[in-house]
Amino acid sequence: MLRKTDTVMDVAVVGLGRVGRTFVKQLLDVNVRVRLVALADRRGYVVCPKGFAASVVERILSAKADGGAVSDVASAIPGALPVLRMAAAGTTFVDATAAAGMAPLWQCALDAGAGVVLANKLPLCEAHAASAALFAAPKLRYEATVGAGLPVLSTLRTLHLTGDSILRIDAAVSGTLGFIAGRVREGHRLSQAVSDAIDLGFAEPDPREDLFGRDVARKALILGRSAGWPLEEADLDVTPFVRGGGSFGASQFLARVAEEDAGVEAQFREAEHKGETLVYRASIRASGGAIGLASVPPMDPLAELRGGENRVAFFTRRCPDSPVSIAGPGAGPEVTAAGVLADLIDLAVRGERR
Ligand SMILES: NC(=O)c1ccc[n+]([C@@H]2O[C@H](COP(=O)([O-])OP(=O)(O)OC[C@H]3O[C@@H](n4cnc5c(N)ncnc54)[C@H](OP(=O)(O)O)[C@@H]3O)[C@@H](O)[C@H]2O)c1
Secondary structure, eight states: OOOOOSOEEEEEEEOOSHHHHHHHHHHTTOSSEEEEEEEEETTEEEEOTTOOOHHHHHHHHHHHHTTOOGGGTSOOBSSSGGGGGGOSTTEEEEEOOOOSSOHHHHHHHHHTTOEEEESOOGGGSSOHHHHHHHHHOTTEEOGGGTTTTSOHHHHHHHHHHTTOOEEEEEEEOOHHHHHHHHHHHTTOOHHHHHHHHHHTTOSOSSTHHHHTTHHHHHHHHHHHHHTTOOOOGGGEEEOOSSTTGGGOOSTTHHHHHHTTHHHHHHHHHHHHHTTOEEEEEEEEETTEEEEEEEEEOTTSTTTTOOTTEEEEEEEESSSSSSOEEEEEEOOSHHHHHHHHHHHHHHHHHHOSOO
16 A cells, blocks of 8 residues: 655646546545645636645635636636746646647646646647657656546556567547447437536537547547557548538537437447447557447457446557457546546656656
8 A cells, every 4th residue: 555655746737627626636635745836727827835725725626616717716827837937846737628739838847857747638649749758758647648547558658668569559448439339329319428428527628529539539649659659640540420520510519419310320220230339449550540430349359348438458469369458437537537646646656757
């Protein structure tokens, strides 16, 4: 069991949505000494170098849960960038936003000696040349970006460190699409299943990211790049879960999904008829990846996918036929925040990766 360490870690959380707020609550129970020194949202931030009192944190979380801003509770300086003044060895930034353009920020923080933990996939999905330095950074962790709290990327890393090489990765890494597919298999309407996924907080902040396969494509890119393959977005052939999607606007989203009900449901029935399971799969190799609905036979490692689970199968030089597989819940604020927390503790206990 992990004992309370003498490590004091200053933590700055950027993004106080579903994942960020859950993470801050979980942080109060960890077995490392933590000072929460900065909290930021889209509208501003608050900084307390000595660490916020628990009562202040609770007030901020409660204001955020009611749709308010961090700056409603305490005086704040607008703009996220100056939070980087906190960047130094001993501070760890948590990116729980879904914001684009954060990669240079986190590179600055890493350059200043700070640690960075990402729930946000976007900084890792820029052009390979722009993201490569982040993947190589000894104080960057990003386990929650693929498989939420599941040890997907740490398993991949262990396979590497033990001298195995990855041949192919088959992955069902959208808890949202897994949940929706499960409901459709049970006989629910596609549009109702999508609406339920949004209500339960499984879906991405913009649910079109899930339904068009963009979220899975990002995870595939992160998996492939973590396997050492310098893949670009253009190397991935993505077929959306819901077809014809490019024209969906956010406001007409659910109505437009309803138009796809019959077509998608028919694909599920067809797979069942063949004794197979339809899963939204990313199959990734060094040369690129294919992402889309796939009808898999009962022996396939992804065939047992249930509900909001994720499943990832690593086919390696040592295990070419019977892959190393990870399975479990892969979506939702609790498990995602737990993945972020695991990374934070890893940074506190192990420090830099060589
Ligand atoms: N939910 C899941 O199951 C899951 C699983 C794996 C990974 N993730 C990832 O976790 C991240 C957070 O997801 P979520 O569901 O918590 O999203 P969310 O509820 O939409 O929250 C996003 C938060 O980020 C803040 N934000 C956005 N842009 C910002 C910026 N430029 N600077 C500072 N703060 C900014 C927002 O501020 P305001 O409050 O002011 O709007 C909000 O507090 C996403 O990247 C998502 O892909 C989520």
